[in-house]
Amino acid sequence: GQQLNQSPQSMFIQEGEDVSMNCTSSSIFNTWLWYKQDPGEGPVLLIALYKAGELTSNGRLTAQFGITRKDSFLNISASIPSDVGIYFCAGNSNSGYALNFGKGTSLLVTP
């Protein structure tokens, strides 16, 4: 499948700080998804994006579908300790039914 480059690989921040992470692809995607995975659990969908330029919020989370359709970013505002986990971007190119995932961004939040 297509390679997704996700950055940064890890982040260590203080509670209350804002966080930004992004994902780029060498191919065009028609759907971008952001997931959070806690230890021992499966990924949980945070935000789904379906249109280039789309900006969508879910509480303190905001994600955007890049205009080129080859990138997306996720922002978390006013981080709290329960934001700790691994965040994955995933994309689908509409040429099939598979989701292609990035390698994840590990987020640690200190009180």
Add this chain to the structure above:
Amino acid sequence: DAGVTQSPTHLIKTRGQQVTLRCSPKSGHDTVSWYQQALGQGPQFIFQYYEEEERQRGNFPDRFSGHQFPNYSSELNVNALLLGDSALYLCASSPGTLWDGYTFGSGTRLTVV
């Protein structure tokens, strides 16, 4: 309403053995996809089942096979296990191709020794 249920949660097998993993989709979901997640990596697509047929396959060898039953539940079989098959195997179910409803189970942790 139960979500996606996978069994077993953990499994240890010896190289060369065969393993079967099971998945019960979320109620109302008719499509099941399987992913392999190695330690420190994102999930990788193995295949998807819809109407009891394999609809798409990722870049995995024929040792990986699957099945979907009339009640939409699914099995993943891996033959001739290799050490490199050690991973978290995730099942995701969805109502058709709606990404909003694409729900993952907690996975089966397979260790091959």
